[in-house]
Amino acid sequence: xxxxxxxxxxxxxxxxxxxxxxxxxxxxxxxxxxxxxxxxxxxxxxxxxxxxxxxxxxxxxxxxxxxxxxxxxxxxxxxxxxxxxxxxxxxxxxxxxxxxxxxxxxxxxxxxxxxxxxxxxxxxxxxxxxxxxxxxxxxxxxxxxxxxxxxxxxxxxxxxxxxxxxxxxxxxxxxxxxxxxxxxxxxxxxxxxxxxxxxxxxxxxxxxxxxxxxxxxxxxxxxxxxxxxxxxxxxxxxxxxxxxxxxxxxxxxxxxxxxxxxxxxxxxxxxxxxxxxxxxxxxxxxxxxxxxxxxxxxxxxxxxxxxxxxxxxxxxxxxxxxxxxxxxxxxxx
Amino acid sequence: xxxxxxxxxxxxxxxxxxxxxxxxxxxxxxxxxxxxxxxxxxxxxxxxxxxxxxxxxxxxxxxxxxxxxxxxxxxxxxxxxxxxxxxxxxxxxxxxxxxxxxxxxxxxxxxxxxxxxxxxxxxxxxxxxxxxxxxxxxxxxxxxxxxxxxxxxxxxxxxxxxxxxxxxxxxxxxxxxxxxxxxxxxxxxxxxxxxxxxxxxxxxxxxxxxxxxxxxxxxxxxxxxxxxxxxxxxxxxxxxxxxxxxxxxxxxxxxxxxxxxxxxxxxxxxxxxxxxxxxxxxxxxxxxxxxxxxxxxxxxxxxxxxxxxxxxxxxxxxxxxxxxxxxxxxxxxxxxxxxxxxxxxxxxxxxxxxxxxxxxxxxxxxxxxxxxxxxxxxxxxxxxxxxxxxxxxxxxxxxxxxxxxxxxxxxxxxxxxxxxxxxxxxxxxxxxxxxxxxxxxxxxxxxxxxxxxxxxxxxxxxxxxxxxxxxxxxxxxxxxxxxxxxxxxxxxxxxxxxxxxxxxxxxxxxxxxxxxx
Numbered sequence: 001x002x003x004x005x006x007x008x009x010x011x012x013x014x015x016x017x018x019x020x021x022x023x024x025x026x027x028x029x030x031x032x033x034x035x036x037x038x039x040x041x042x043x044x045x046x047x048x049x050x051x052x053x054x055x056x057x058x059x060x061x062x063x064x065x066x067x068x069x070x071x072x073x074x075x076x077x078x079x080x081x082x083x084x085x086x087x088x089x090x091x092x093x094x095x096x097x098x099x100x101x102x103x104x105x106x107x108x109x110x111x112x113x114x115x116x117x118x119x120x121x122x123x124x125x126x127x128x129x130x131x132x133x134x135x136x137x138x139x140x141x142x143x144x145x146x147x148x149x150x151x152x153x154x155x156x157x158x159x160x161x162x163x164x165x166x167x168x169x170x171x172x173x174x175x176x177x178x179x180x181x182x183x184x185x186x187x188x189x190x191x192x193x194x195x196x197x198x199x200x201x202x203x204x205x206x207x208x209x210x211x212x213x214x215x216x217x218x219x220x221x222x223x224x225x226x227x228x229x230x231x232x233x234x235x236x237x238x239x240x241x242x243x244x245x246x247x248x249x250x251x252x253x254x255x256x257x258x259x260x261x262x263x264x265x266x267x268x269x270x271x272x273x274x275x276x277x278x279x280x281x282x283x284x285x286x287x288x289x290x291x292x293x294x295x296x297x298x299x300x301x302x303x304x305x306x307x308x309x310x311x312x313x314x315x316x317x318x319x320x321x322x323x324x325x326x327x328x329x330x331x332x333x
Numbered sequence: 334x335x336x337x338x339x340x341x342x343x344x345x346x347x348x349x350x351x352x353x354x355x356x357x358x359x360x361x362x363x364x365x366x367x368x369x370x371x372x373x374x375x376x377x378x379x380x381x382x383x384x385x386x387x388x389x390x391x392x393x394x395x396x397x398x399x400x401x402x403x404x405x406x407x408x409x410x411x412x413x414x415x416x417x418x419x420x421x422x423x424x425x426x427x428x429x430x431x432x433x434x435x436x437x438x439x440x441x442x443x444x445x446x447x448x449x450x451x452x453x454x455x456x457x458x459x460x461x462x463x464x465x466x467x468x469x470x471x472x473x474x475x476x477x478x479x480x481x482x483x484x485x486x487x488x489x490x491x492x493x494x495x496x497x498x499x500x501x502x503x504x505x506x507x508x509x510x511x512x513x514x515x516x517x518x519x520x521x522x523x524x525x526x527x528x529x530x531x532x533x534x535x536x537x538x539x540x541x542x543x544x545x546x547x548x549x550x551x552x553x554x555x556x557x558x559x560x561x562x563x564x565x566x567x568x569x570x571x572x573x574x575x576x577x578x579x580x581x582x583x584x585x586x587x588x589x590x591x592x593x594x595x596x597x598x599x600x601x602x603x604x605x606x607x608x609x610x611x612x613x614x615x616x617x618x619x620x621x622x623x624x625x626x627x628x629x630x631x632x633x634x635x636x637x638x639x640x641x642x643x644x645x646x647x648x649x650x651x652x653x654x655x656x657x658x659x660x661x662x663x664x665x666x667x668x669x670x671x672x673x674x675x676x677x678x679x680x681x682x683x684x685x686x687x688x689x690x691x692x693x694x695x696x697x698x699x700x701x702x703x704x705x706x707x708x709x710x711x712x713x714x715x716x717x718x719x720x721x722x723x724x725x726x727x728x729x730x731x732x733x734x735x736x737x738x739x740x741x742x743x744x745x746x747x748x749x750x751x752x753x754x755x756x757x758x759x760x761x762x763x764x765x766x767x768x769x770x771x772x773x774x775x776x777x778x779x780x781x782x783x784x785x786x787x788x789x790x791x792x793x794x795x796x797x798x799x800x801x802x803x804x805x806x807x808x809x810x811x812x813x814x815x816x817x818x819x820x821x822x823x824x825x826x827x828x829x830x831x832x833x834x835x836x837x838x839x840x841x842x843x844x845x846x847x848x849x850x
Contacts, residue, residue: 194716195709202706205695212652212684212692213707213760214675272697 026317027266027281034285038292045295052174058287059180062280063235064251064258065265066187067228069279072262073191073204074224075271076123076130080138081232081258084115085251086145088236093154093246101162109233115141116229120222138255145248154246166241176238183231188276190227200224204271260307261286264314285310354432354513354545355381355416357402362411364397371397373569374411378562379514384536384546386556386577389566390589390751390779395549398566399516402547403435404428432513436503438522438777442491449474449487452506477505481535495640497528504535515539516547521555522777525639525805526840533559551779553582554808565589590781598812599791601831604632609799610669610682610768612651615660620646622824625661628768628801631794635814636803638843643823644803645687648770652677652684664768678707683766685757687773687803693757694745701727701741703756708763730759735785751782758789769793770801775809787813807836819843 038045064081071078088108095104115137122133168175191197199220202210211217232251239250265282267274286307293303357379364372372394379385389395400406401413404422412419415431422428428435442451449471458466458473474487483501491499500520507515517536521529536546536559550556556563560577565588573580573588606629613625621643628634636644649655651662652674662669670676674684686692694703704727705712712723727741734755738748745756754774761769771790775783790800790813804810810817811834819827819842827842 193718193720195713195718196716198702198706198709198718201698201702202695205697206691208692209686209695210706212674212686214678214764215706216673216675272695 023275024266024278024281027264027278027285031281031285031288034288034292038288038295042292042295045292048172050291050295052172054287054291055177056174057291058283059174059176060235060239060251061254061257061261061286062180062283063183063231063238064254065261065279065283066183066276067231068255068258068262069265069267069274069276070187070191070200070224071130071228072259072267072269073200073271073274074221075204075207075269076221076224077134077259077269078119078225078228079131079134079255080115080119080141081228081235082251082253082255083138083142083145084112084229084232085236085239085254086248087115087141088112088233089240089250090145090148090154090246090248092237092240093157094148096157096160096162097154101160104162105237108237109230112229112231112233112236113226114229116226116232117222119229120218120225123225124218124221142249142252149246149248151248153248157244157246163241163244166238166243176242179234179238183234184276184280187227187231191276196220196223201272204273206272257286260311263318264311266314266318268318282314352416352431353381353543356414357433357514357545358412358414359398359401360412360414362398362401362413363409364401364406365409370569372401372566375566375569375571377564377571377574379545379547381513381543381545382540383561384540384548384559386560386563387547387549387566388553388556388563388585388589390781393566393589393779394569395566396518397569399435399518399547399549402428402433402514402516404433429510432511433516434507434510434512434514435516436500436507436518436520438519440496440499440503442499442502444492445490447488447490448478448485448494448502448505451491451502452477452487452509454506456510473509474505477508480508480538481505482531497524497640500524500528500532504532508539512544514545514547516549518549519551519777520548521550521552525843526807527639527844529555551777552806553585553780556585586780589779597808599787601633601813601815602631602791602794604794604815605630605797605799609665611661611663612647613661615647615650616658617646617650617655617823618658620655620823621650622822624820624823624825626818626825626828628799630799631797632815633790633794633800633802633813635810635817636801636820637805637807637810637817637839638820640805641822642820642843644820645772646823647820648684648772648801648803651682651770678764678766681765681767683761683764683769685754685761685769685771685774687776689750689753689757693760694753696746697744699742700731700736700738700745700748700756703745704730704759704763707760726763730763734759734789749779749782751778751785754778754782754786758786762793766798768799768801770803772803773805774802775804775806807839810834810839811836 044050067081068078088111091111092104092108095107119134119137122128122137123130164175165179166176170178191200199210199215202213202215203217203220207217236250240246261282262274262279263269263282264285265274265278265280267278289306289310290303293306359375359377362372362375363370375394375398377385377398387395387398397406401408402422404425404427407421407423413422414420420431422431443454452474453470458469460466471487478485478487478501481501481504483498485494485498491502494502520532524532539546548560557577563573563575563577563580564571565573565585567589608627609630610628615621615624624643624647626634638644646655650657650660651671653672653676654674662671664680669680690696695706701724705723709718712719712726724741730736731738731741736755736759737752745753748756774786774790778786793800802814811831815831817829817831817834817839818825819829819839821843829838
């Protein structure tokens with residue numbers, strides 16, 4: 001009798017399209033349900049202009065979430081990417097005032113990478129726990145940005161092509177969306193097609209085993225935080241270009257949104273499990289919820305409550321999934 | 334135990350909890366997962382005061398059986414009867430209420446709490462005021478530890494104890510719960526002979542007190558010492574059940590794998606003469622004292638010692654994982670850099686670590702990723718992975734080491750212990766090392782897989798490689814080593830060639846007792 005069951009199982013795996021194999025299926029369904037619900041209760045939801053707006057606004061969070069995904073996959077966390085946006089915004093603005101946009105972009109990205117490297121050194125070489133290390137760097141960076149600007153925003157930026165980064169279009173597509181898309185693709189490739197990505201998963205899954213397999217753990221961690229810092233820099237470029245000011249407190253609080261998106265997207269805070277696809281859907285879910293609720297006239301405070309509930313729900317689901325795996329499907333015998 | 338005034342549980346006890354377990358039977362037990370039977374129509378009978386041994390290869394159904402008895406799984410077919418009456422164990426709590434206590438291979442202790450706190454976890458003594466009665470718990474823990482002849486304090490933290498001691502805490506916990514059926518899952522896999530003796534004495538005592546016991550072990554040679562009856566499983570079915578004294582080890586093996594095994598250990602090819610590795614004057618404060626050894630090409634150098642003797646630590650110094658104050662390492666006559674695992678591996682030395690789940694594998698990742706992780710440099714071009722090359726290499730490894738897995742993408746946590754070990758070996762070998770250190774290579778894996786590991790080791794020798802084997806299994810040590818180095822308390826106490834090796838001689842040096850002959 002077990003022979004028959006065995007052959008049934010192999011037949012199933014030979015079937016061309018096994019629905020269970022779509023990655024992040026559950027998440028995708030949740031997203032579609034939310035979209036459908038809003039489609040029915042809000043007439044302006046399913047319009048080109050609304051979605052263009054929505055996606056452009058999400059570009060910043062998308063970039064932050066991509067970096068955060070890599071960091072959380074190593075069982076780390078980066079609380080500094082929000083404050084980093086502020087610092088980059090300030091640096092970029094001052095550079096724009098005195099020099100040209102290209103240099104501003106270069107400096108901005110360099111600051112992002114540099115801060116990321118510092119985080120990586122604190123965490124990878126000095127073995128400070130990521131929460132504490134990035135909490136510290138977040139506070140320092142935030143303070144630095146305020147010190148440099150004396151607490152006030154940087155105004156009077158010259159009108160150059162720089163602002164297209166936040167306000168421009170290529171055809172019907174906003175440039176921030178294109179930049180975010182490139183960021184997502186880049187992150188996906190790094191995670192899934194490179195040695196570095198494999199090492200990342202290994203470190204998050206079992207750091208001891210990764211070390212014994214010959215992986216240079218501290219170097220990979222430095223690279224991870226540097227990448228997150230760079231993406232934070234790109235996000236800051238977009239947002240600074242959009243608001244046409246250097247804001248020392250630009251991304252304040254967005255690090256938490258990025259963590260929420262990553263967790264909703266199915267990446268485990270313990271490291272080793274997760275995907276960019278999930279994060280993308282996580283960001284979309286947050287974005288669609290906020291957007292739909294705004295169209296319905298729900299206050300931003302209430303929106304925060306909803307997002308928070310969504311986050312708790314996501315964690316509950318992922319905990320149940322893990323328990324289910326080890327309880328039922330674990331190896332027999 | 335039961336003489337110390339009945340139940341040590343706080344709170345009310347019900348009728349079922351007061352019932353004495355005289356006999357537990359499983360009749361026609363079946364359990365399937367996703368259509369595949371893990372257990373099919375299995376009968377087993379456990380009596381009070383009797384040690385019933387459960388034998389079988391990994392995947393034979395032993396742990397499924399244990400999980401059914403401990404309430405984790407429910408039967409798909411068949412019946413569980415206690416004292417003749419049908420009973421359902423709907424949850425682990427039900428099993429515990431009926432005094433069925435399981436001591437798992439993975440110890441379930443809380444590291445940061447003390448021994449006494451762990452023993453009474455969930456069943457703490459409280460005063461009338463509601464506050465914890467710590468004094469009473471510590472006193473009773475001390476009594477239990479004394480019964481088990483353990484000399485550590487009930488106030489010791491679990492994290493400070495060795496594996497054998499932790500196991501004794503688990504047993505004390507079971508005793509504190511007045512257990513009537515004690516299930517021991519591979520209790521001797523991680524402890525050495527001295528501790529095994531104490532465990533066996535404890536089991537004898539429990540027998541006299543009328544406790545029924547189910548004992549699972551891969552170490553067949555020790556089963557005659559304490560087993561009364563034995564049941565052997567193969568592929569989820571019961572293939573033999575009967576008195577222990579009627580079963581020889583060959584019988585057991587034959588039932589387990591369904592055919593004769595042949596020799597337990599393969600013939601060792603003669604070793605070479607060239608010295609490939611020389612380690613000397615290794616000092617790690619608190620762990621190693623002036624330790625050292627020489628490894629020749631084509632030989633298996635065995636390392637024996639009690640837990641804490643320093644064997645694993647000595648191997649770790651080669652990989653830069655210990656705080657050396659002194660030490661010289663020469664590889665083929667030239668100095669060996671021992672700064673990090675990466676550096677050592679690049680110089681041609683590989684390590685199959687002691688704890689395969691904790692150090693050797695990334696459980697949530699696939700077989701493919703685990704096999705390739707150490708050799709991605711060869712499988713990548715400019716940082717980008719060549720996935721086809723990787724898949725081909727992993728396929729070769731799966732074939733070469735006979736790794737039983739559904740496919741490359743299966744997560745390694747779904748594999749049996751033996752196959753997990755093969756994945757680790759495949760990973761290490763894919764870096765093409767010249768010297769391979771096997772730390773407890775066959776711990777917790779079944780007879781069939783053990784043979785495959787031994788065969789793999791012989792093949793490595795035939796390819797001109799050299800092996801260091803750290804093991805706590807004396808038979809394996811004598812059967813598979815050309816020379817045996819014995820360590821005790823961080824120092825090397827003896828070097829014994831195979832021809833002169835006996836279990837007593839090795840043990841005497843492990844205990845650092847002067848031999849008169």
